[in-house]
Amino acid sequence: MLNSQPTLETLLNHRSVRKYTGEPISDDMLTAILEAGRAVSTSSYLQAASVIRVVDATKRTALRQVSCDMSADEYEQALADGKRLGHGYVESCAEYLVFCADAYRHHALADVNTDWTEVLLIGAIDVALMAQNMLAAAESLGLGGVFIGSLRNDIARASQVLDLPKHVVPLFGLCLGHPDWESKINQSQRPRLPLDVLVSVDTYQTPSDEALSAYNDEVKAYYHGRGLDLDWKTQIAQTFGGDVRPFMLDYLQSQGFAKR
Ligand SMILES: Cc1cc2nc3c(=O)[nH]c(=O)nc-3n(C[C@H](O)[C@H](O)[C@H](O)COP(=O)(O)O)c2cc1C
Incomplete structure (x- = not known):
């Protein structure tokens, strides 16, 4: 059985965590976090959110480049020039989850129109609630994380990296890991x-x-x-x-x- 902090204490202690110890997240913990997301409320029972676990190192690097707002060439050049690049946590976190608004399943199962702005709002709200459930669950287990909206710096490239079909859009990522509490960046x-x-x-x-x-x-x-x-x-x-x-x-x- 996993030990978790009380809900209110967890929520009131929130801070984004961008530096991790490198320790992996156990299968038990990961499953509990994903289940917490799965259990969330969903508009009209539509379940218009999907999650992609990004475990491939090459894809992580490509998504970091997107967060840095750089092409692969610009990124390599900056590395060669010894420049300090941001968003290293997209690569170094134990888990990188990408949250997508998803109307694919609705098309696959029912003959519907999902090109209304309202459908996108439904998806965005479902995604945000699910993601926050997962971050809160992770934090209650002693883990930490940070959302990554800079994934949308080049949303088309991010979609390509993740091979997203039509009717699916990536809204943001979530880095998760064991917090390095020694690091100042995590403290305040x-x-x-x-x-x-x-x-x-x-x-x-x-x-x-x-x-x-x-x-x-x-x-x-x-x-x-x-x-x-x-x-x-x-x-x-x-x-x-x-x-x-x-x-x-x-x-x-x-x-x-x-x-x-
Ligand atoms: C949807 C969303 C996208 C975010 N995108 C990024 C990001 O791309 N990079 C980053 O370092 N932090 C990102 N953050 C974290 C915010 O900067 C952070 O939550 C905010 O500054 C408040 O700090 P706190 O979470 O430590 O309280 C994002 C947060 C949210 C909710």
Whole structure:
């Protein structure tokens, strides 16, 4: 029987874990994590999520290259130049799971249209809930992990690497492993928005400028403690300030999603 932490303690202790000891995840643990994902609620009993375990080292490397936003050639060149490359945990984690919104089975079994935007939302929600169940289960077993949305930097290449058919799109990955708690990168919890900004009652409560600014200062102080000159406002601008993966709609439509 596996030992697991209580649910609330596990959830409140969450932090992303990006450095691992190298110890493999036992079959028992892996099965428990996958079963926790399988048991999750699913919209209209549609079960519109699939998981791919990426165990092939070459595929892991290719997916790391996608996360680094580099072609294979650019990646090799950067390695040869001795540059520090990110997302090493995609290769070094014990398990790398890729979560896909999946309407393939619905096509195979029933004559249906799944090109509505709503179907993609259903898939994305099912995927996110399943993935979070798995991460929470892993954390309750003393493991750690981090989601990998940078898989969508080149979503078409990621799909090719995983040989995905039409009606299946990869949304994000999940690295899992035994945490290296000695590593600073795993140690701190990132401050979240306070409850009075996060939660409204009955109607949406727009946050005051003061509340947003106070939270921004809290994030700045958190990063300062980690030796970084960064705040939440800057991070938002870095992510949403320019084009945001503008190829996405064309890709989704080529896979049979979000046409209307
Ligand atoms: C859908 C999703 C995608 C993410 N993608 C990445 C990623 O590509 N690389 C990474 O290092 N972290 C990624 N993260 C982790 C977030 O950066 C992290 O959850 C956030 O900064 C809060 O930190 P915490 O999880 O330690 O509390 C992702 C998280 C989510 C939920």
